[in-house]
Amino acid sequence: MNIAIVGLGVIGGSFAMGLQAAGYQNIYGIDINEETLLTAETEGMIQKGFRDGKNILQEMDVIILSLYPSQIAPFVEQYQSILKKGAVLTDVTGVKAAIIEQVAEVLPRTVDFVFAHPMRGSEKKGIEGADHKRFIGANVLVTPISSNKETSLKMVEKLYKDIGFAQVTRVTPEKHDEQIAYVSQLMHALSVAVTNSAQASEETLIFAGNSFQELTRIADINTELWSELFLNNRLALLKSIEQFERELNALKKTLEENDEEKLRKIFNQAAQKRREWY
């Protein structure tokens, strides 16, 4: 089985390492950056690297697109005529419905595309940050579409398990996007807004404890990637922000009204929910 990884960044590079470690042998890399390819070859992450897909994709059985959301459909369109019949493509994008819609317009009927979202991001960028060990124990979400063959879904799911993912969950693209808006994108929105507050100053760190450091961690954000993720899922994210604002407003009201009883109720509800989760 020939596998191509397109985009050898922190995720694509970790994938290559993970597949090698799992015993897969014919791993090829495609990246526009010559230096990245050289690193990947030198460190044994891939058999061979290519600057584009034109001399290699026709022989690939599996193509893992580790690209930014905006690059997925254009890549498929560019190479649609040379893809091997029966090939399985898959992505690692953090939004699903919008990408699925874009890909549907350009995907040849001779191949299958399994949309997936490995749930282990990184603040690091580039192949230097790649490390397949961080996949160990992580979750991956697979969002089947009606044209997917069960064998393709199973094959992609097996790849994830082989490189260390602990749990594979199938969900609809819509549910994926709604919940990701809440558990991931909203967290980034809050972290960014906290960090950009006019109250922030050079003295802030004198006062800051663990919670501030933790909560602002993801404000050191990959601007290009996350602006694409946000805008490709903007309606779901707006809904998540509104639901959050409803709770924040309830809390504000207890402060405005000095209502200790209601504030305790809000705290108790949160504390109980958090303890059920972790």
Added chain:
Amino acid sequence: MNIAIVGLGVIGGSFAMGLQAAGYQNIYGIDINEETLLTAETEGMIQKGFRDGKNILQEMDVIILSLYPSQIAPFVEQYQSILKKGAVLTDVTGVKAAIIEQVAEVLPRTVDFVFAHPMRGSEKKGIEGADHKRFIGANVLVTPISSNKETSLKMVEKLYKDIGFAQVTRVTPEKHDEQIAYVSQLMHALSVAVTNSAQASEETLIFAGNSFQELTRIADINTELWSELFLNNRLALLKSIEQFERELNALKKTLEENDEEKLRKIFNQAAQKRREWY
């Protein structure tokens, strides 16, 4: 020098351990819970424990009030007639202006009260969670008032350094409360609101990654303590929430208007600020 620690919870207990470890010898504990006193005595945290202050406070040179905000002024009032002349009292409360105002009304002029806020909280509760090692390297804020003697301030600051605190910073009570509203209380408000969102469900954890786990950590909140902290600082906290909402609204607008350029600008600002901090 005789030192009394009033309230042997997670902070008071850590204080006792820290002072013992630093070589202080006459450490006494006051707590309403008999079992807590027994634990503290058995584990050598204190020389002797007392259920109240009436037989011990008159001999104490330093009294560390490790109590909830609402208990500070009533405690001082209860024992104001027996406090030793020249004694130094200090607190560990996370809000300052409101507590200072309450204490000013009941504090005898024969003693000095140094208001301080050690910046190392805990989700743990009770003496079982006490561990003085967590103070090592932490910051403490001291908020001098006009009646404080420099010798009292220096003495309290030395206690903190002796038990492992790395940095002692003097700030005005007002500045303390404004910045704590931002870096600490706002974080707790956001964490609670996220956790209470109607989007949260039993399935949430299937989708959640590190950021959700981190950001909701402090939603497992000590309800009694934090409702007091919030309400004793409610105007400053409301202001911090408003400043935060301003930034969140700017971000929302970019989603509503699909404005990638402005969204990237917001992300870049946050990323740069976060990298300057840590």
